[in-house]
Amino acid sequence: FIVCLVPSVGFAVLFSSLSKNVYWTNNGWGWEDGESLMSFFCLNMLVVQEQKTWEDALEHCRKNDTNLISLLSWAENYLAMKEIEPLTFNESVWIGMRYLGDSWMWVNGDPLEYTAWLSGEDQDYQCPRLSRCGALTKEGKWEIRDCEEKLSFIWARPPSCKAGRTEDTC
Template sequence: LKRTVFSMFHAIFGYTVSFLKTWEGALEYCRTHYNDLASLSTKERMDSALLEITQAETEYVWTALRYLAGDWLWVTGDALNYTAWYQNEQPKCPARDLRCGALDKQTRLWRHKNCEENDPCDPVSPSC
């Protein structure tokens, strides 16, 4: 499966980037070329993201959501007031490798995923 990086630019316009990255790789790429990974911290941002991911060719897109020091947070610094977790349940103390947040295209909700998950293809190639 391919993975797509998702970023927000000025928190209004969404961009999907069609090459493969781990969560850290996606964060670095988005901070270098755009602004940051998407912080879906409000219903309005979430609605914008849901419109954007319809164009993604992947099952999910990375977000700025990360589990660090015992809490889920937006690495952008936004408050975690709005939530849209799969099955309406925020993962508590997730396994060490499931501490990165993604927006699932099918369920249209947040999921915790393996931060190192990546396609075996060359990450700079848009297709395998």
Template structure:
């Protein structure tokens, strides 16, 4: 038998693959060993085998590597530092914006308070000026009122107690031209032309100028007296008295209600009463133009 010759071919493959940054898990490397076993000779027991037989044995070796390269660690550290710097920058920016907002709100509120304070001061000055004006007006009115009261008192004395030729005074209960009945004085304003006659409101104002008012009838005797004074003249329809329809009721100018509703027809708002000679009282529109009768208290002498 010829000498056996064995050939062994060994191939090592280092399967080190680059791993993504940040992975620390265990690295596995497989090395492959191939053994070529050529046997050109045949054993006596293998006479039927004439072909060359090649046997490959693979040996796989598992290698565990837990070490990481320094470049990978540096990159991870740099990434963490950049991340922290970004967070710090965002936080600082937020703090600056918040501080500026607080400052802006404080300035705005301060400006509003100053404006309101200035407005209140202006209003206070205006109120003080109005107060001074009103005080002066009240003083003027009091002075004029005193003068008016003196003038009225003098006029009343002269009207009720006229001087005689000898210098003395003779007082009467009513002024000249007024008629005394019971405790009141009456004057009848009788005008021939309609232009001189007045509406109910105008007639009442005329009576007030003469320190009186439209006549108020308190009893049947006074009603008879007033009706007797309401004589008929040319074109005269009647004389205004102090009775007016208000809220579905007849009311006198002194605020009292009509005591006897049989004296006049049912009230109609906007109507006033006139006294007609020999006919009693009638309800007419207050804007009509008529003569009128005034009444004032008589002077006790």
């Protein structure tokens, strides 16, 4: 499904059908709430339940013109957790976080500012030994896993416009 986030107020809006007047402006998408134009951004999230190593999951995503998800805020982390919560498997899922050189980073290049480490791993994340890839638990916490483990994974990308529409009319 498509998830839309309202960064200024810190909550998410799930748009299954839009009953508001939606606009495209130079600053991005927005809708009018009766008094002012509220900005938001949307993500198309998908959990792939095929078990892959972290590298193979990343390759699968990139072949489909997307990336493993980067969780840059509490709201994005919460929405990703809600996406995997109803699934029947108990494993964590790969996310787009990896330890390279001497720091954790997101595969899309964004800095790791917001964190949601699993209790006890908040110490190990600074210098992981063999496990150097990030996974999201069903409880919305991050854990450090061996990149060669095989897990399901979650990706996100901006939703695309429907056929025949452009960014300013979809």
